[in-house]
Amino acid sequence: MTSILLVAERDEQGEINQSTLQAIAAANGLLDAVVTVAISGEAPASASALAVEKIVTLAVVSIADEGIYDQATAEISALVESTSPEVVIFSKSDFGSIVGARLAFRSDSAFAADCIEISNDGGDGVSVTRPVYGGSALAEFEIASKPAIVTLRAGSYEAGNETGSPSIEAFDSGASVEQAASVTGTVAEARDGVRLEDANFVVSGGRGLGGPEPFSVLTDLANALGGAVGASRAACDAGWIDHSHQVGLTGKSVSPDVYIAVGISGASQHMAGCSSSRAIVAINKDADSNIFKEARFGIVGDWEKVLPSFLATVRELKA
Numbered sequence: 283m284t285s286i287l288l289v290a291e292r293d294e295q296g297e298i299n300q301s302t303l304q305a306i307a308a309a310n311g312l313l314d315a316v317v318t319v320a321i322s323g324e325a326p327a328s329a330s331a332l333a334v335e336k337i338v339t340l341a342v343v344s345i346a347d348e349g350i351y352d353q354a355t356a357e358i359s360a361l362v363e364s365t366s367p368e369v370v371i372f373s374k375s376d377f378g379s380i381v382g383a384r385l386a387f388r389s390d391s392a393f394a395a396d397c398i399e400i401s402n403d404g405g406d407g408v409s410v411t412r413p414v415y416g417g418s419a420l421a422e423f424e425i426a427s428k429p430a431i432v433t434l435r436a437g438s439y440e441a442g443n444e445t446g447s448p449s450i451e452a453f454d455s456g457a458s459v460e461q462a463a464s465v466t467g468t469v470a471e472a473r474d475g476v477r478l479e480d481a482n483f484v485v486s487g488g489r490g491l492g493g494p495e496p497f498s499v500l501t502d503l504a505n506a507l508g509g510a511v512g513a514s515r516a517a518c519d520a521g522w523i524d525h526s527h528q529v530g531l532t533g534k535s536v537s538p539d540v541y542i543a544v545g546i547s548g549a550s551q552h553m554a555g556c557s558s559s560r561a562i563v564a565i566n567k568d569a570d571s572n573i574f575k576e577a578r579f580g581i582v583g584d585w586e587k588v589l590p591s592f593l594a595t596v597r598e599l600k601a
């Protein structure tokens with residue numbers, strides 16, 4: 283029997299977000315598992331429609347905004363002590379990466395970041411798969427220490443459709459937390475449409491675009507596909523698009539169905555953020571560019587010539 287603690291996060295509407303629903307699908311896929319989902323604040327409306335196949339409890343923990351990291355670490359630590367899970371699953375988000383690492387330090391456990399698969403054989407312990415060497419290879423780790431603390435890359439699993447109603451229990455450790463850091467303010471990311479990490483289609487632009495204006499063509503293509511716009515670090519560093527769009531080692535990790543890379547060379551640090559996409563489509567004028575080694579489909583050509591007809595064809599097919 284594998285006992286799992288899954289730490290939920292919310293979207294802007296306060297509902298359980300897509301990354302958490304995907305993590306729930308991962309937990310439901312583990313053999314002989316019993317899942318507790320921890321969420322801060324009031325239980326959201328969507329709690330009654332969770333994929334509850336293996337979820338027995340929704341633990342509502344009290345974490346104030348200003349104590350988001352210290353208090354969350356303390357509360358989740360206490361929940362780990364009371365539920366003795368073999369695995370604690372976080373989303374690969376700022377919150378999951380920070381609190382997950384702190385929890386691993388506190389509990390002297392292994393921390394496996396940015397995993398794309400979690401499996402078990404029905405006994406204690408789990409194996410995880412994570413991209414290594416900038417996404418050029420996948421490594422499988424068996425985690426012996428308990429609990430294994432894991433962050434899961436968005437898009438690695440599809441959210442399930444099953445619904446049900448787990449029992450909802452309040453959890454309060456009663457611990458007084460000394461805050462080493464506090465959040466002094468938050469800035470909501472400006473965004474139209476779907477979140478980059480949740481998009482099924484991502485259209486990313488690089489230095490080969492030559493300036494900020496072409497990103498409007500990429501936005502048109504992303505909108506036509508119902509997707510989101512990404513970028514290489516070179517394009518973000520040049521100030522052509524905000525850093526919140528950066529994909530890669532020091533940016534966001536995405537796993538869309540289709541990742542369209544336009545004017546991007548395919549440096550390992552970029553591929554680290556998109557190599558788990560189901561299909562990569564590259565548009566690049568240099569046939570020797572590394573991106574073509576990673577792409578399932580490639581167009582060798584100048585984006586200025588290729589992209590307008592690509593967009594027109596997508597619109598035609600959609601119509």
Ligand SMILES: Cc1cc2nc3c(=O)[nH]c(=O)nc-3n(C[C@H](O)[C@H](O)[C@H](O)COP(=O)(O)OP(=O)(O)OC[C@H]3O[C@@H](n4cnc5c(N)ncnc54)[C@H](O)[C@@H]3O)c2cc1C
Pocket residue numbers: 487488489490491513514515516517528529530531532533534544545546547548549550551552555565566567568571583584585586
């Ligand atoms: C510690 C570290 C962390 C990093 N983190 C990241 C990260 O998170 N994300 C990231 O992206 N990078 C990251 N980098 C930078 C990375 O190494 C590359 O420098 C960067 O990804 C290059 O961006 P690019 O592909 O847009 O530019 P370039 O490598 O300059 O490639 C531009 C491409 O555009 C093509 N091109 C030019 N003109 C056209 C045209 N008209 N039509 C079609 N194609 C054209 C060229 O053939 C070329 O292949 C990191 C680097 C370090 C050292």
